[in-house]
Amino acid sequence: MIQFQDVEIRYQDFVAIHDLNLTIHDGEFFTFLGPSGCGKTTTLRALVGFNVPSKGKIYLDGEDITNKPIEKRGIGMVFQSYALFPTMTVEENITFALKQRKIAKPEIEKRLADMAEIVNLTKEQLKKRVDELSGGQQQRVAIARALALSPKILALDEPLSNLDAKLRRQLRLELKRLQTDFGITVIYVTHDQEEALTLSDNIAVFNNGYVEQTGSPKEIYNHSQTEFVCNFIGDANLVTPELIEKINQCGLKKLDKSRKSYVRTNKISTIKPDFLTAELEAEVIAVEYYGVYSKYTYQVESDKLYNIEKENGRFDYQIGDKVKLYINPEDILQY
Amino acid sequence: MNTKKMDGYQVRKYLQTVVLAAVVLWAVIAFLVYPNFNILKTSFVGKNGFSLDAFYRILNSERAITSFRNSFLLAVTLSITVNIVGVFITLVTEYFDIKGAKFLKACYLATFICGGIVLVTAYKFMYGADGIFTNVIAHFLPINKEWFGGFGAVLFTLTFSRTTNHLMFLSNAIRSIDNQTIEAAQCMGVSQFKILWKIVLPTLRPNLFAVTILVFLYGFNALAAPLVLGGEEFQTINPLILSFSQTLTTRNYAAIMAMILGFLTIILIAVLNHIEKKGNYMSVSKVKTKLRKQKIQNPIVNVIVHILAYLIAAINLIPAIMIVIFSFMSVDNFYAGKIGKLTLNNYLQVFSSSYVFRPILVSIGYSALGVIIAAALMLMVGRLIQKHKNPATTFLEYVLHIPWFLPGTMIALGLVMTYDIARPILFNQILTGTMSIMLVGYIIVKIPFTLRMIKAAYYGVDNSLEEAARNLGISSFVTFFKIILPIVIPATVSVMLINFASLLGDYNLSVFLFHPIYQPLGVVIRNATNPTANPDSKMLTFVYAVVIMIINTAVAKIAYGSAGSKKVR
Numbered sequence: 001m002i003q004f005q006d007v008e009i010r011y012q013d014f015v016a017i018h019d020l021n022l023t024i025h026d027g028e029f030f031t032f033l034g035p036s037g038c039g040k041t042t043t044l045r046a047l048v049g050f051n052v053p054s055k056g057k058i059y060l061d062g063e064d065i066t067n068k069p070i071e072k073r074g075i076g077m078v079f080q081s082y083a084l085f086p087t088m089t090v091e092e093n094i095t096f097a098l099k100q101r102k103i104a105k106p107e108i109e110k111r112l113a114d115m116a117e118i119v120n121l122t123k124e125q126l127k128k129r130v131d132e133l134s135g136g137q138q139q140r141v142a143i144a145r146a147l148a149l150s151p152k153i154l155a156l157d158e159p160l161s162n163l164d165a166k167l168r169r170q171l172r173l174e175l176k177r178l179q180t181d182f183g184i185t186v187i188y189v190t191h192d193q194e195e196a197l198t199l200s201d202n203i204a205v206f207n208n209g210y211v212e213q214t215g216s217p218k219e220i221y222n223h224s225q226t227e228f229v230c231n232f233i234g235d236a237n238l239v240t241p242e243l244i245e246k247i248n249q250c251g252l253k254k255l256d257k258s259r260k261s262y263v264r265t266n267k268i269s270t271i272k273p274d275f276l277t278a279e280l281e282a283e284v285i286a287v288e289y290y291g292v293y294s295k296y297t298y299q300v301e302s303d304k305l306y307n308i309e310k311e312n313g314r315f316d317y318q319i320g321d322k323v324k325l326y327i328n329p330e331d332i333l334q335y
Numbered sequence: 336m337n338t339k340k341m342d343g344y345q346v347r348k349y350l351q352t353v354v355l356a357a358v359v360l361w362a363v364i365a366f367l368v369y370p371n372f373n374i375l376k377t378s379f380v381g382k383n384g385f386s387l388d389a390f391y392r393i394l395n396s397e398r399a400i401t402s403f404r405n406s407f408l409l410a411v412t413l414s415i416t417v418n419i420v421g422v423f424i425t426l427v428t429e430y431f432d433i434k435g436a437k438f439l440k441a442c443y444l445a446t447f448i449c450g451g452i453v454l455v456t457a458y459k460f461m462y463g464a465d466g467i468f469t470n471v472i473a474h475f476l477p478i479n480k481e482w483f484g485g486f487g488a489v490l491f492t493l494t495f496s497r498t499t500n501h502l503m504f505l506s507n508a509i510r511s512i513d514n515q516t517i518e519a520a521q522c523m524g525v526s527q528f529k530i531l532w533k534i535v536l537p538t539l540r541p542n543l544f545a546v547t548i549l550v551f552l553y554g555f556n557a558l559a560a561p562l563v564l565g566g567e568e569f570q571t572i573n574p575l576i577l578s579f580s581q582t583l584t585t586r587n588y589a590a591i592m593a594m595i596l597g598f599l600t601i602i603l604i605a606v607l608n609h610i611e612k613k614g615n616y617m618s619v620s621k622v623k624t625k626l627r628k629q630k631i632q633n634p635i636v637n638v639i640v641h642i643l644a645y646l647i648a649a650i651n652l653i654p655a656i657m658i659v660i661f662s663f664m665s666v667d668n669f670y671a672g673k674i675g676k677l678t679l680n681n682y683l684q685v686f687s688s689s690y691v692f693r694p695i696l697v698s699i700g701y702s703a704l705g706v707i708i709a710a711a712l713m714l715m716v717g718r719l720i721q722k723h724k725n726p727a728t729t730f731l732e733y734v735l736h737i738p739w740f741l742p743g744t745m746i747a748l749g750l751v752m753t754y755d756i757a758r759p760i761l762f763n764q765i766l767t768g769t770m771s772i773m774l775v776g777y778i779i780v781k782i783p784f785t786l787r788m789i790k791a792a793y794y795g796v797d798n799s800l801e802e803a804a805r806n807l808g809i810s811s812f813v814t815f816f817k818i819i820l821p822i823v824i825p826a827t828v829s830v831m832l833i834n835f836a837s838l839l840g841d842y843n844l845s846v847f848l849f850h851p852i853y854q855p856l857g858v859v860i861r862n863a864t865n866p867t868a869n870p871d872s873k874m875l876t877f878v879y880a881v882v883i884m885i886i887n888t889a890v891a892k893i894a895y896g897s898a899g900s901k902k903v904r
Contacts, residue, residue, distance in 0.1 A: 050802055071808030083803035087821035096817075097807035149807065 001025055002047065002153070002185070007056035009042050016042045018209045020056070024187065024202070029179050031188045033196040034206030035232070040189045041157055043206070047187065048075050048155050060152075076146030080158045082138050084130040084145070091126040094145050115144035118178065136167045143178070153185045160195065172199055193233050197221065205229050227260060227335040236262040237305045239332060243280070246301070250278040253329035260335045265295075267331035268307040270315070270323050277326040284321045298325060348811055352723065359716055359731065365760045366779055367737045370749030371597075377752055378591040389587050399575065399592065406571040406596075409489060409561070410554035410603075416494040417550045418543065420647060421501025422536075427644040428502065429509040430535060432628040434641065440502065442648035445655040447499035448887045452559045452842040452857045453880040454496045457654035458483070459563050459864045460661060460873075467657075470672035484566040492560050495650055497553060500546050508542045509535070514626045527632055552600060556742045558843040559857075563864045572596050576744050577846060580751070590752060593745035601740050655884060662877035666870050685878045695882055698856040702838035705777030706831045709785045712778070714827065717789040718815070732786070739783035747776055747847035773848040773855070780844055781834045792826035793819075829894040836890040840883045856883060 002024040009017040017039045024030045032040035045051045047058060049070035058066045065073055084093050094115055098108045116126055119140035130138060139159055146154055156175075160168045176199055179186045190196055196203050197217040204214045205228075213225045224230035239247075239261040248255055255261065272279075282298035282305070289311075296317055297306040305325065309315040317323060379385055393399045427433045428440045446454055461468050462483035469480050512535060520530045558573040565571065572592060579589035631637040660674060662682070668675035685691050716735065720728045738746055754766035766772045796819055804814040842857035849858050856879050862868060863876035 048806060050805075070805045075806070077803065077806045079799040079803055081797055081799050083797060083799035085800060085803075085818050087818070097809060100807075100809050100813060145803075145807070 001059075001061060002187075003057075003059040004043070004047075005057045005059065007043075007046065007053045007058060009039070009046055009051055010054040016209055017046070017053075020211060022204055022211060022214065024185065026185055027183050028201045029176065029186045029188065029199055031190060031196040031200040031203045032206060033190060033193065033203050033232075035191055038206040039209040040191075040206045044155050044157055044187060044189050047153075048077050049073055074149075074151050075153045075155055076149060076151035078139075078142045078146050078154070078156045078159045080161060082142040082159075082162075084138055084141055086130060088130070089126070090121065090128055090130060090133065090141050093130060093141055094126075094148050097145070097149055111148050115148050118147065118181075119144045120174075135163050136171060139163065139171060143175075147178075147182070147184075151184070153187060154179075155187045155189075157189045158191070159188075160190075160192075168195070175199065197233070205232065207232075221264070224333055227262075230262050230333050230335070235265040235306075235308070236333070237265065237268070239263055239305075240303050242301060243303050243305075244332070246280060247278040247327060247329055247332065250276070250329070252276055252278065255329055255332055256334060262333045262335075263305075263327055263331055264333075265307045267327065268305060269326045270296075270307070270309065270317075272324070272326055273328075275328070277328045280325045280327065282323050282325045284317045284319055284323060287317065287319060298323065300325065351811075352719065355715055355719055356727075359712075359719070361760075362712070363731065363734050366750075366775060367734060369758075369760060370753040371737065371741065371745065373753040374590045374594055374745060374749045377587055378594050389591050393588060393591050393595070398570070399588075402570045402572045402575045403595070403599075405486070405561075405569055406555050406557070406573075409486070409493070409557060409571060410551045412490055413493055413497070413554035414547050414551045416490060417497045417501070418547060420494055421498040421546065422505065422539070422543070423643065424498055424647060425501050425505040425509060425539075426531075426535075427640060429506050430531075430626070430629060431640065432630040433644055435645075436628075439644055439648050442652040443502055444499055444891070445651045446496045447891065448884050449496070449655055449658070449880070450836070450840040450883055450887055451496065452840050452860050453658065453883055454654055455492055455559045455563045456860050456864055456876060456880065457658050458488070458492045460877075461654065461657055462488070463564075463864075465670070465866070467661075467669065467672050470670075474672065481566070484564055485569045486565070488564040489557070489560045489569060492564060493554060493557060495647075496560075497550050498651075500549055504542045504546050505539055508539050510626060512538055512626050517626070517629070527629065530629075548604065551603060555600060555603065556596070556744070556843070558744070558846070559861060563861065573742070573744050573843070576748070580748055580847060586752060590748055593742065593748045597741045597745040600742055604740060658877055658880045658884065661874070662881045664874070664877075666874050669874065670870065681874050681878045685875055691875060694854055694856045694859040694879060697853045698839050698841075701774055701777055701855060702835045702841075705774055705838055706781060706785075706834040708774075709778045709781040709834065710789070710827050710831050713782065713785040713789045714820075714823070717786060717793050718819075720790060721793040732790075735786050736783045738780050743776075743780055743844040744847065746779055747844050750776060750779075751847060768850070770850045770853060773845060773850065776844050776848045777838050777841075781838070785830050785834060788830040789823065789827055792823040795826075796822050832890045832894040836887045836894075839886055840880075 002022075004020045004022040007017060007020040008015060020043060022043075032043055034040045042051055046053055049065075049068065053066060056066075057064050060073065085096065088096065091112060095108050095112050098111060103111075112126070115121075116123070121137070121140055121144065125133065125137060130141060133141065142159070143154075159175075160171055163171065172195060175186070175188075178184075188196075188199060197220075200217055202214065202216055203220050205212045205220060207226075207228045213220055213229045215223075220229060221233055224233060230236050241257040241261075244255050244257045244261055248257075269277075280300050282300045284296055285299045285304070286297035286306075288295040288297075291311065293308050293310050294315065295306055295308050296315075297304055307325075378389065379387065424439075424443045428436050428443065433439065449457065460466055463469065464480045464484075466483065469478070469483065472478055473480055516534055517530055520534055525533070556573055557571060558577065561569060561571040562574040562577070565574070573596070576589045576592045576596070579585040579592065631640055660677075661669060663677035663679070664674060665676070665678055665680065685695070716731070720732055750772055751767050754761060754764075754772070755768075757763035757765055766775065800818055800822075801814055804818055809818075840857050840860070841855065842861050845855045845857050846861070849855055854862075860876045860879055863873045
């Protein structure tokens with residue numbers, strides 16, 4: 001178990017991380033999510049040992065590792081640039097640390113074969129120089145190198161950011177498989193909300209050096225505790241006080257008009273649900289076709305709302321169509 | 336970042352850093368600071384204490400003032416002529432669609448292969464009073480055999496020997512121009528000349544300033560060309576310093592002149608840097624397209640440009656070709672002004688006699704040792720500067736650039752005049768007159784360039800590689816030797832080769848520092864241009880020159896060729 005206790009990280013006068021308190025359980029796929037400069041990588045680097053907190057403690061299985069040397073923490077790291085040693089072959093990259101630790105040759109060979117199998121690298125690829133590999137293959141080498149030392153924790157700093165969209169999706173699945181197979185704790189840094197939602201057991205959403213919310217992907221998405229989290233994760237409609245007034249008229253729940261209100265795009269439906277909801281008259285004013293789904297924009301009174309409907313043949317609204325929108329007041333997020 | 340406790344790793348690193356810093360500090364003080372400080376002291380402090388007498392004597396010496404004026408005149412005119420020729424040859428090889436552009440480029444690079452003293456010697460033996468062309472023409476026409484001398488000859492020779500800088504620095508700038516900007520101007524109906532003037536040439540301006548600084552300093556500090564070709568009518572500072580430094584009674588005049596030269600050089604660098612900072616252009620193109628060579632639309636202009644391009648190519652190529660031909664000629668034919676039957680005799684003499692071969696060995700030995708030591712030192716210092724960015728390392732970096740700001744003459748004189756007696760800072764060792772002083776000089780002058788390039792190579796290494804190594808538990812020693820060094824080695828080797836080539840035929844520094852028994856090639860070649868030199872030994876200098884040219888060609892091929900293909904990753 002990893003614990004950050006009142007951790008503060010400073011760069012001279014600039015406080016990069018304020019009073020961080022976070023617990024990560026064994027075997028979890030835990031994601032640090034947030035925009036650029038929010039402190040997520042700084043936190044990861046403090047855990048690995050590249051940054052030393054100016055205040056607070058970091059514990060690993062109850063042991064204070066705040067000032068423990070990097071190499072003694074047992075945390076493997078995969079860097080954003082992969083940081084593969086360019087003058088070495090793939091095989092040399094993976095076995096380099098093992099050789100430096102004077103591990104017996106048969107054991108090194110066994111671990112190399114294991115790693116190659118785990119990350120799907122062929123024998124031919126092992127003999128190649130790292131610059132002869134594709135981005136996806138380089139990423140596999142970086143993971144294999146980090147895993148070769150059998151770390152307790154694997155720290156990944158935006159490892160998919162240099163890859164194209166299709167490869168990202170493919171490698172995401174492989175990362176999840178690795179984590180499940182090894183039962184290893186993975187700390188994953190990303191700014192990509194989709195990546196965080198699909199991979200993680202738990203997410204910490206960072207903003208300006210603070211953790212705004214920690215929780216499972218569903219909790220974070222459906223019960224965003226702050227306006228930042230609500231806006232950063234997924235699509236949300238800003239609901240004006242006039243529309244809140246209209247929703248209140250259905251008498252299901254009294255919402256506070258003076259607070260900022262949002263509703264997720266997937267919480268607006270054009271099909272009447274079998275429970276009581278607010279019903280709003282709307283007109284389709286824009287349709288964006290994305291293949292698997294379409295995004296519809298509606299004029300509701302003087303406001304605009306939009307939702308997403310699966311392209312399953314049931315919806316084929318045209319601009320100018322009059323529809324009814326159904327919103328459950330319980331789904332309105334207020335801040 | 337907080338550094339509360341140091342672990343064993345950090346303590347070891349700290350100790351290594353302290354020891355390295357101490358050694359570097361000593362070397363910097365002993366070889367860069369103290370000798371130059373001593374020049375200042377020698378200039379103004381005599382037996383009777385502080386005195387400006389020697390300084391006033393220099394100022395009242397017509398010969399000295401004329402030499403300063405001539406140096407300045409040479410630097411200014413050279414900056415203009417080299418820029419005109421340099422920009423022209425860059426445009427004809429990179430921008431305009433000129434027939435045989437690749438061949439032209441090879442011809443333009445010929446002067447780089449020849450190098451300073453070799454080129455000057457070639458011109459002297461071609462067009463000088465006893466030059467082969469002069470002799471041939473004198474057979475038919477009543478000409479003044481001293482026609483190739485003075486300011487014109489020096490300017491002509493230096494102009495064509497310095498244009499290779501333009502080819503190296505400006506070619507990349509031209510290639511980086513986005514072709515779409517030219518096409519956009521063409522769509523607007525802008526003329527070809529206006530596009531060149533308003534779009535292409537302004538993008539070259541920053542590089543042009545950088546090259547101009549180099550050319551200006553080269554002209555200001557020129558030694559071999561004015562010495563060999565300037566004659567009595569065109570004396571510049573450095574030849575005068577050399578002459579003053581050779582007698583004990585006038586040594587302090589040499590020191591003062593070297594100091595003034597150094598002072599003026601620093602001021603000129605500051606002024607030119609200031610001008611350079613005013614204009615810098617960066618491409619804002621999101622998607623750059625490769626520059627397509629422009630065909631000169633006006634047929635008459637096209638023909639004129641072609642003629643000029645080939646004429647300059649011939650001027651550049653002829654000295655190199657002639658040196659090779661001369662090296663196969665017999666001494667009788669050479670002085671008779673006819674090529675006659677070519678012979679291998681000169682080569683046999685050089686390669687069969689250890690005495691005659693010695694200058695080649697001396698130059699190769701000193702140059703190789705000098706560049707290896709400079710590179711090894713700068714690999715350590717560069718690492719120190721990269722890893723510890725603080726006021727002390729910033730200051731160290733500035734100090735290590737001293738040889739760039741000071742003329743070689745001043746550095747050489749500083750060493751000669753400081754270490755001619757036992758000094759505690761050098762553990763009471765006398766350097767002057769020993770075999771090691773030239774090696775020290777070679778190392779010193781190559782420090783700034785080596786440091787700059789090695790530092791750039793270090794900064795090109797992805798920081799996360801070291802972090803990854805630390806994360807894997809690799810020691811700092813192993814990380815440096817197994818990960819970092821292999822990455823910076825290709826760039827270091829290129830720098831070493833370039834340094835080696837430039838030292839191989841060096842004259843300007845060597846002439847002050849060489850050991851009489853171990854004369855380097857530059858000095859031997861220069862001595863052969865003396866009218867009193869033995870005719871046979873003159874012929875041998877052509878073989879020396881060919882050796883230098885072969886090595887320079889190999890270096891250019893390896894260093895510049897590999898720079899393109901093996902980028903520092």
